[in-house]
Amino acid sequence: MGRAPCCDKMGLKKGPWTAEEDIILVNFINRHGHGNWRALPKRAGLLRCGKSCRLRWMNYLRPDIKRGNFTREEEETIIKLHQELGNKWSVMAARLPGRTDNEIKNVWHTHLKKRVARNPRPESKPKPESHIPYESPPNSPASDASSVTAAADSGHDQDKNFLEMDESFWSEVFSANDLELEFRMEENLFGGDSSMDFWLELLNDAEELTGSPAFL
């Protein structure tokens, strides 16, 4: 049977998410949940397809996502689970709280697969340190920490600070400004010229609240 496209692609944005889009998505889900991903972008005022929103939320914006390095234990768990389950990334993610299937998949393909290939049973000789760099050249990015977080070594400058924010940032920002914020967002999204001034002001507010630079 024919399958309808996931969304009407006309006019929908693709590519990396901006801080503004993240704010809109997080705020909307915090307030209304995500009952219907397909309808969500329209309701939230995002020019994205529902699938894209879902992915962004699941892999990045969800408050329960653990940011930071994969521990040695997590890496060993992934290796073990992969031996058991194969490429069942979502099952693995369910067994690793705070980690996403995409993240696990990436870390497997970029680090663990090679490690396993070179050293088929690493778990048989546990190393004393709980957090050991990947097997990479001493000055490679992965050598200073086995970080697979987006923030750690991706270089999207504007996003970098944003990504490093703890999820508490969002709850602080939104709980503090809530109603007025939503009103102002809608005003800027639907009502008019959606100038950057609004967002800059919002980010300044965020900085004041959290005591740390938000995005800029």
Add this chain to the structure above:
DNA sequence: AACGTATGCAACCGCGTAAAA
């Protein structure tokens, strides 16, 4: 300093399937 290559991550695409109509 400039250029080419490798690496790592975020995001997209297409398919399978469950749920709804």
Add this chain to the structure above:
DNA sequence: ATTTTACGCGGTTGCATACGT
């Protein structure tokens, strides 16, 4: 029972940055 719709998953790609020459 059949068809349609939406969700979730796994594979793949695009792009920015790091590294090497």
